[in-house]
Structure formats: structure tokens, C-alpha cells
Amino acid sequence: MNVAVYPGSFDPITLGHLNIIRRAAAVFDKLIVCVMVNSGKRPLFDPGERVDLIERTVARYPNVEVESSEALVVDFMKARGAKVIIKGLRAVSDFDWEFQIALVNRKLDDSIETLFMPSSEKYTYLSSSVVKEMAKYGADLNTFVPKEIIDDVLKKIESEGWR
Ligand code: ADP
Numbered sequence: 001m002n003v004a005v006y007p008g009s010f011d012p013i014t015l016g017h018l019n020i021i022r023r024a025a026a027v028f029d030k031l032i033v034c035v036m037v038n039s040g041k042r043p044l045f046d047p048g049e050r051v052d053l054i055e056r057t058v059a060r061y062p063n064v065e066v067e068s069s070e071a072l073v074v075d076f077m078k079a080r081g082a083k084v085i086i087k088g089l090r091a092v093s094d095f096d097w098e099f100q101i102a103l104v105n106r107k108l109d110d111s112i113e114t115l116f117m118p119s120s121e122k123y124t125y126l127s128s129s130v131v132k133e134m135a136k137y138g139a140d141l142n143t144f145v146p147k148e149i150i151d152d153v154l155k156k157i158e159s160e161g162w163r
Helices: 015-025 047-057 073-080 092-108 128-136 147-159
Strands: 003-008 030-036 064-069 084-089 113-118
Touching (some): 003 073, 030 073, 047 064, 084 092, 092 113
């Protein structure tokens, strides 16, 4: 079985992420969306909440699974028998960092390949940070995040006192 992993912070999942998930799930037998727990950043949602938000939006894709991990991506992949890392690229500015990470991951495990998928042009401007910034100001989130999670994002922003 050809298994790919799509790692990221997903704080929260956006329509840009969902677009990559849909397209990657059409290419692989199984896609595991992995919420990476990065202690360096202070997230809005904790990892369990992020997994739950993603699960709700990918329910329609039977070959997509969602997990979180504190391990290195390559170690997580070894444990799941996955050989391909999926990364979305919005602009050239994403490339420098992602290229570096891809080379590091190959150094750690040369059996793993990173595949870059170009963002849909509709979503090149979109990031989780943009979503959080817009939510703070009460903007309409319909064009930014899956409709299943809009209320959760607004509630969280309020409960954290960001609004
Ligand atoms: P961000 O916080 O910048 O939204 P994440 O760490 O959650 O990013 O992103 C995980 C992966 O999704 C990365 O490969 C990132 O390049 C990609 N990605 C993020 N937003 C988009 C988008 N709008 N279109 C395509 N890929 C995206």
C-alpha cells in the first residue's frame, strides 16, 4: 500500500490545507494528515483539538486518517510504513524552508521522498495565521476555513480573549 503523510501545524486547518488533502488522497492509497506538535510555537488549538477539527472536515474521504505526533516526521513515518511526505507550496517564499527540510529528512532517512504540490491559485494567500488574524476582527471565515469548523474557530478566539 502506498502511504503518504501530510505533516503540518494545522492551527487550524484551512481550505488551502483541505485542497492539498483532497488532491493527495486521490494519488495515494492512504493519506495520513499528521498534526506536528511543535513546542516552539504557542498554538491556538491544542493538538487533540486540531485533530478533531481536521477529522470533521475529512470525514468524506475514506482513505484519509488524522493523527498527531511529537516525534520526528521520519520516525512517525517508519512506524506507519509511509514513504512519501506531501508538502503544499504557496509561493517561492515557502520553497527555501521546505527544500531545506526535505533535504534534512532525506539525510535522516534516504528511503523517504518529499513531494511538493502547488497550492491552488485560489488559496495561495491563505495560511492559518491569516485565519486567526481575520477571526480576531470578526471577518467572515467562509472563504478561509471549512464550514464545519467556523464556529469552533470563532468560539476559541473569544474564549482565549483574542477578540
Ligand atoms: P500554515 O500555518 O502556514 O498554514 P502549516 O504548518 O499548517 O502552515 O502547513 C502545513 C503544510 O500545508 C505545509 O506544507 C504548507 O506549505 C501547506 N499549506 C499551508 N497553507 C496552504 C495553502 N493555502 N495552500 C497549499 N498549501 C498550504
